[in-house]
Amino acid sequence: MGFIYNIGIRTAHFGLKCAAVFNEKIKKGVIGRQDTFKVLENALHPNDKTLWFHCASLGEYEQGLPVFKELRAHYKQHKIVLSFFSPSGFEIRKNSPIADVVVYLPLDSKRNAKKFIDIVNPELSIFVKYDIWPNFLNELKKRSLRAILISAAFRKNQSYFKFYGAELRRALFTFEHIFTQNDTSKTLLQSINYNNVTVSGDTRFDRVSSQLELDNSLDFIETFKDNKLCVVAGSTWPEGDSLLINYINSCYHEDVKFIIAPHNIKSSQINSFQDKLNTESVLYSTRHDTQLTNAQVFIIDTIGILTKVYNYADIAYVGGAMGHTGLHNTLEPAVFGVPIIIGSNHGKFPEAKAMIDLNGMFSISNQKEFDHILNELIENKQKRLASGRNNSDYIKKNKGAVVQILDYLRI
Missing domain, CATH: 3.40.50.2000 (Glycogen Phosphorylase B;)
Known part of the structure; x- marks a missing residue:
């Protein structure tokens, strides 16, 4: 299954390059990903202590922001890497004050994952909601680097809970803990024997409540x-x-x-x-x-x-x-x-x-x-x-x- 997944990533890479010719949004993502490693190498020193926050797009960033802010305040000596998969998140929040460096997440190949983690080497990684990438997460696990998933929301029709979803299921088990939005998500995780889970609710409620201040x-x-x-x-x-x-x-x-x-x-x-x-x-x-x-x-x-x-x-x-x-x-x-x-x-x-x-x-x-x-x-x-x-x-x-x-x- 891992072989099939990695072939799929290579195919997606080729497909995105082709689609970029016709779609400006996809083009921004393709070009941005080409610069990721250079940007990281220029911003980080091998001796830096780091945290890594990853969001699919703008909505997930807003969802994770109240947690990110608290970690930023607590880990004052750490450099924070913020990554996005989608241009709609990166373009709007590329100057986010909660991060020292903001990049596009490279496509989830084994080579990209190894190089990314070599450079960033995060003490703690926070993934938001659902943007789960097996090769990146497996690389973190191999190096005994901590990763948690917050504001997770699962549905029974997702691949994690199907017979063909073994690779994605294994990715879930790389998280040391998963915080879900609801009881349904917790029950689904427990149905595949993942038990390090807490129903914490949706961080968006904390995010919007802070607007009143x-x-x-x-x-x-x-x-x-x-x-x-x-x-x-x-x-x-x-x-x-x-x-x-x-x-x-x-x-x-x-x-x-x-x-x-x-x-x-x-x-x-x-x-x-x-x-x-x-x-x-x-x-x-x-x-x-x-x-x-x-x-x-x-x-x-x-x-x-x-x-x-x-x-x-x-x-x-x-x-x-x-x-x-x-x-x-x-x-x-x-x-x-x-x-x-x-x-x-x-x-x-x-x-x-x-x-x-x-x-x-x-x-x-x-x-x-x-x-x-x-x-x-x-x-x-x-x-x-x-x-x-x-x-x-x-x-x-x-x-x-x-x-x-x-x-x-x-x-």
């Missing part, structure tokens, strides 16, 4: 909102944009403001969205040239401020689940005590099911359902506030994963 004020959003009820639509995709455009154009609530933060901020798509609106709108990039209070729609054509924008929401819509791209982060608005509307394709997101069951989140499938629930939340203040409280209470109840992980590490 920050200054979330944005003066231009405050000016735009003008003390009116505000709907914030975060990480939207075209299938959700059409719902929003149709609603805004037919909206009879004159005192409602809308903030739209598209997932894709290409100017062509932003301009298309803006052109379809029948009401005055303003872009983040042109906010200084506009009387903000006169606009009904504010479009965020930048990245990095959505978490603060949610602070101004009375109602939130979170994109991704109207199509099949995957539901975006619903915990970010939930922590501010905001009722949330999402699409119906949310089966892989347990937090969505939990908040729906608590009547803090509402799943819709079409324009009629979207219009109905949004009108109800706008018009029924009592329901709006109660739904928001249900979400904030849910966040508070599920904090604590970081404390358990740090306690295990004796920090």
